Amino acid sequence: MVHVFSYHDKRYIYDTGSGALHECDDKTARYLKGEPVEISDEELKETLEAIEGLKREGLFDAPETEARPIKSNEVKALCLHVSHDCNLRCRYCFADEGAYHSVREVMSFETAKAAIDFLLRESGNRKVLEVDFFGGEPLMNIDVVKRTVYYAKEEGEKLGKRFLFTTTTNGLLLDDETIAFFNEEMENVVLSLDGRKEVHDAVRKTVNGKGSFDAVIGKIKKFVKARGDKHYYVRGTFTAKNLDFSKDVLFLADNGFDSISLEPVVTDIPDLQIREEHLPAIEAEYEKLCDEYVKREAEGDPFLFFHFHIDLEGGPCLSKRVSACGAGNEYFSVVPNGDIYPCHQFAGDKAWRMGNVFEGKLDGALRKKFAESCLFTRKKCGGCFAKFICSGGCSANNYHYSGDIDEPYAMTCAMMKKRVECAMHVLAERKSREKS
């Protein structure tokens, strides 16, 4: 399958089967899309020859049948909900402002230790394991975070396994000691910041109902300065209230953050929820951001926007691309009482409870359901050009919007496709600069 698309005056061809990206002229694009076009015999001959050449190289209309999902029962990663409590009350929080529709509590070290033991036991031959400290706000339980890191490293070493740790934090409790610990032990740190002060403060409230921007911006800046060249992301959320979100991404970039992610909100709160009528504005905003992104790269002032990074040359193999995210099979969430869920977005919903780290076994039927879920069980994705990039989307989002982990949500798909096209344009512009 080939996808022909335009970005301003540029025309691109993305070959879904091979993952190759080509640029073409307007006549070729129109011809490939079956649109009326005045094309001479010579031009047509040249186009057809070029297509045949690419077909021989396997870069045009390449077969997709070789892709098979990865079959493995090895657990790679755990999301540890070390705190089901939070020191903020963000309006859009999917986690019920940290409580996950249950009591506010923190995870004991005994539970965290049992979770690490579970991961080590279930990881088979895998040498690199991942643990994400999540909440609520994980810094409200920093002692358990530290003890768990040291325990995991010690036990992992005995088995020849290495851990990569990540923490997701709102930054409110960041201090010098925690910054030093993170820079020593965390492979990645995700810091929540929505962008402009008025945007951030409208939704990310303190317990007392005040905006939290002023309380976190200095701490997050300090952390990033001390971070050096280690991985981090400043990660925000946009809602229906800031459909001009490119300004928020650029605000973050202008404040010295060079690794940024901004995600569409997942909520049914009426004034925040992103609805179908917002889509044209959102697509236009991604283009606006993309234009500025390309401009800054060309001017030697680049930053990384997570969704505009697509690795078409060294990216995952097709098997990985059809295997979906791995939630519920190779990735699980563990909540403070030790209960195991397919991922953080299912946490607290008893229908999706898969076991407990103290029991040490998983619900076979649920795990089978997630293990079998892949691009091919997501029937609506069959004709989509982006299917090997998004792999059918987030199982939790699919479930929450459509009632089925295999039923993609049209709005999410539309935004994903736009971001993918922008990312391809970014790549093409970068390649063009490199050549010249």
Place this chain on the structure above:
Amino acid sequence: MIKTIAKPAEKKVTGCGECRSTCQSACKTSCTVGNQSCERITREQKIEKK
């Protein structure tokens, strides 16, 4: 006119499962495999550079 912008590296191994868990990157809501890199290729490239 058609010119190739990017094509996948020739991969000798597929489905090895070394890749990182998709949801461990930035966003925790819409992370996608397309934003990831192949761990094995990345490692081999690092060795080649050395």
